[in-house]
Amino acid sequence: MPDQDETLLLHLNDAIATSRDKDSLFKVVTTKLRLIFPFDLIGISVFDAELKNKRLFLRDYYGTEESDLALPAGNNYFTPIAGSPLEKLVANPQVRQIALSDYLADYPDYEPFVRMQQLLITQLTAVPLRTGGRLIGALFLAARHSPNLTPADERLLEKIGALVAVAVANTLAFEEVARREQERTLQLNINNALLSIKQREPLFRAVAEELSRVVPFEYFGIRVQRAGQEKEFQAFAELLRPxxxxxxxxLSLDRDQAEILADKSTIYQQNTELLQTAAIYSGPEFKALAVRYPRLRYVYEHYHTRALLVVPIWQRPDGAAILTLSAARPDAFRPQDLATVVGLVPQIALALENLFAFEQIQELKAQVEQERTYLVNEINSSARFGADSGAFVGNSPALQQTQLRIRQVAPTDTTVLISGETGTGKELVARELHNASPRHARALIKLNCAALPAQLIESELFGHEKGAFTGAVERRIGKFELANGGSIFLDEIGELPLDLQAKLLRVLQEKEFERLGGTRVLRSDARVIAATNRVLADEVAAGRFRADLYYRLNVFPIQLAPLRERREDIEPLLRHFVQRLSKRLGKPSRQVHPADLAALRAYSWPGNIRELEHVLEQAIIVSQGPFLEFAGFAAAPATSGAADATVSGTAPLKTMREQERDHILTALHRTGGRVSGAHGAALLLDINPKTLEARMKKLGIRRTVGVEA
Known part of the structure; x- marks a missing residue:
């Protein structure tokens, strides 16, 4: 039927010339073919350029339910030609009739042929598809009965094969154009996301959603290893499609899952194949990886992952980054999917760099804001502190020795332990050390270890994450993190609880810590300056202070002399404070009566310089005449005789314990027995209320004024 054959070829040619849609095109092809060649199943496979792999391009069937056929639908992944019946056609590409039973003898495990036999299909006609002299695929017509093709039929099928080959080539070309257009759209959308989104999770959620329109996956992850992480990769972005x-x-994991998925073994080490080359692991390859690595074994078993697409983003001396996609279907990822993701690597690398920079800027901005707030509070709360505090006024040998020690150690990063009684100026020495050091451009951060409950000190020192404990409604930066690059002053270090002493020791030794409720290891290059009014060696002997921490703190000790050992500095201090306080209080500058000066010199000053300042401030406020009036001051006797007796030394000397006890009792009498609060003895003596209560207990002083224990 030559005319019918020519008509068929013309119809096919017209359909190929006018159709651009794959489904409508091959519907015409199959309909026209069945007019001449009865068949029950038609299929088209295409080959790669090297004739190494094949993929099913089209399949159609007649008279059989798809569920009964149970053959793979047209897909976009390649499988090897070697080991399949198509290797015979590739070796000798010509129209041939195939008895299914013959091929099953050579390929008994080839599932499509097994299913065909179950559906009583016995014969296949294979037609090679060539275009431009190159083999690009094969057309298969399957039937339950032998078609009994004549030589003329075979020649016609060759002509039909040539037309179908053109149609397949055109369709593949259109698909490639569409894929490239899709990739350009993907890149444009990702660029728009990079320009408009600055937060980590929203940005990579947008990137992953756009990528999922081109590449199907259930898991999207980016893991990064950066300098200082000791080869450990951190999850930078992890998204899961439930x-x-x-x-x-x-991705939300419980603690056990997080431990498994952290996988600190070797999966992401610098020498593994996963970091070397972009690749797809599926089927047996992925199962082999799951056997080797706990992380992949976990997702293999719990998420039924069967395919992994891996693309290194960068690998360099300061770290590495890797992108992974995974899916449950072994055939989820195609070579062109890998090429698509590889093409996105420059954009993703840029996004990571920008996010690192943005997050670092945000952290530095937050730190600067914290420092600014801290320093403003320091200025407001320490307005009377600084060069005008009087701690460095005078010329006594003890003061000169302190100044020498400061000059010696200030240029170094050595840890300093300042010891001395309350009111001797320990904080001012710490400030002087910091200001004279190379760290003076950064903040000096202060923490009084006795001013806070034990349960809050750790949060103050190391910070906490949001939700770390009841009341932690937001993340807080700790003092060590705030002092990075500067100095941290730990006042009354002897009051630090034993459990926190161990954590402080770790920071001193390794410069590492974690926020409360956090897992990220933070580093702080802060110089530690500690101060105490206790004898830490005695505290170590009593088991109240760790010996290892004491020796780590006591690298360079500075011992401050009490004011009673600097009596030659009392008069210069008087002049200094009278001038400054009179100006601040808006009072005229008055002289000190010689008798009062003698009494002030003779007094033991258990509160040291701070007590002297407070006594003078009170005198400036109440004085009316030409001299300062010290009425009510226990150290200033009412008569010069008493002063003379004190100065001459005829009166019996009291012990330091008695002097301190008398001084505290005087303060309690003035405050009506009140210890803390705005009108309490602690404020008058300028010491911490808890410290005062401890001293009272030690000296046998009860809260009821004047009644001994």
Whole structure:
């Protein structure tokens, strides 16, 4: 039937010339073919350029339900030609009739042929598809009965094969154009996301959603190893699609899962194949990886992952980054999917760099804001402190020795332990050390270890994450993190609880710590300056202070002399404070009566310089005549005789314990027995209320004024 054959060829040629849609095109092809060649199943496979791999391009069937056929639908992944019946056709590409039973003898495990035999299909006609002299695929017509093709039929099928080959080539070309257009759209959308989104999770959620329109996956992850992480990769972005069609969600793991998925073994070490080359691992390859690595074994078993697409983003001396996609279907990823993701690597690398920079800027901005707030509070709360405090006024040998020690150690990063009684100026020495050091451009951060409950000191020192404990409604930066690059002054270090002493020791030795409720290891290059009014060696002997921490703190001790050992500095201090306080209080500058000066010199000053300042401030406020009036001051006797007796030394000397006890009792009498609060003895003596209570207990002083224990 030559005319019918020519008509068929013309119809096919017209359909190929006018159709651009794959489904409509091959519907015409199959309909026209069945007019001449009865068949029950038609299929088209295409080959790669090297004739090494094949993929099913089209399949159609007649008279059989798809569920009964149970053959793979047209797909976009390649499988090897070697080991399949198509290797015979590739070796000798010509029209041939195939008895299914013959091929099953050579390929008994080839599942499509097994299913065909179950459906009573006995014969296949194979037609090679060539275009431009190159083999690009094969057309298969399957039937339950032998078609009994004549030589003329075979020649016609060759002509039909040539037309179908053109149609396949055109369709593949259109698909490639569409894929490239899709990739350009993907890159444009990702660029728009990079320009408009600055937060980590929203940015990579947008990137992953756009990528999922081109590449199907259930898991999207980026892991990064940066300098200082000791080869450990951190999850930078992890998103999971809980169900087909559902939006991607941030991966949420319980503690046990997180431990497994952290996988600190070798999966992401610098020498593994996963960091070397972009690749797809599926089927047996992925199973082999799952046997080797706990992380992959976990997702293999719990998420039924069967395919992994891995693309290194960068690998360099300061770290590495890797992108992974995974899916449950072994055939989920195609070579062109890998090429698509590889093409996105420059954009993703830029996004990572920008995010690192942005997050670092945000952290530095937060730190600067914290420092600014801290320093403003320091200025407001320490307005009377600084060069005008009087701690360095005078010329006594003890003061000169202190100044020498400061000059010696200030240029170094050595840890300093300042010891001395309350009111001797320990904080001012710490400030002087910091200001004279190379760290003076950064903040000196202060923490009084006795001013806070034990349960809050750790949060103050190391910070906490949001939700770390009841009341932690936001993340807080700790003092060590705030002092990075500067100095941290730990006042009353002897009051630090034993459990926190161990954590402080770690910071001193390794410069590492974690925020409360956090897992990220932070580093702080802060110089530690500690101060105490206790004898730490005695505290160590009593088991109240760790010996290792004491020796780590006591690298360079500075011992401050009490004011009673600097009596030659009392008069210069008087002049200094009278001038400054009179100006601040808006009072005229008055002289000190010689008798009062003698009494002030003779007094033991258990509160040291701070007590002297407070006594003078009170005198300036109440004085009316030409001299300062010290009425009510226990150290200033009412008569010069008493002063003379004190100065001459005829009166019996009291012990330091008695002097301190008398001084505290005087303060309690003035405050009506009140210890803390705005009108308490602690404020008058300028010491911490808890410290005062401890001293009272030690000296046998009860809260009821004047009644001994």
């Amino acid at each position: 169900a087909p069609g559902a939006p991607l969600e941030a």
